[in-house]
Amino acid sequence: GDSQELSGEENRGKSIWGRLGQHGAKLKATMATVVSPGAARSLGSARARYDFSARDRTELSLREGDLIRVLSKKGHPGWWKGEIYGRVGWFPANYVEEDYSEYC
Numbered sequence: 001g002d003s004q005e006l007s008g009e010e011n012r013g014k015s016i017w018g019r020l021g022q023h024g025a026k027l028k029a030t031m032a033t034v035v036s037p038g039a040a041r042s043l044g045s046a047r048a049r050y051d052f053s054a055r056d057r058t059e060l061s062l063r064e065g066d067l068i069r070v071l072s073k074k075g076h077p078g079w080w081k082g083e084i085y086g087r088v089g090w091f092p093a094n095y096v097e098e099d100y101s102e103y104c
Contacts, residue, residue: 048095049095
């Protein structure tokens with residue numbers, strides 16, 4: 001293949017991405033895509049009070065008792081953006097109550 005072993009001297013001062021060359025760039029881009037949803041800043045969490053069935057791919061289905069990581073309370077009046085089970089989408093704010101247990 002086109003892999004190349006670098007000596008300690010050549011290797012020094014290069015990031016892992018630099019040592020991997022173009023394959024490193026592809027790997028880094030792929031990792032950013034996979035990690036990004038979980039890396040989003042959270043505004044806390046909320047617990048679903050009722051079931052909600054998403055009507056399209058922008059909405060997030062909820063089941064009563066689900067714990068949702070709240071990502072945004074702006075954008076659509078009455079709707080919050082959140083993450084649950086690795087999915088991100090909008091859900092009606094009045095279907096949840098904020099969960100402060102992680103702060104206690």
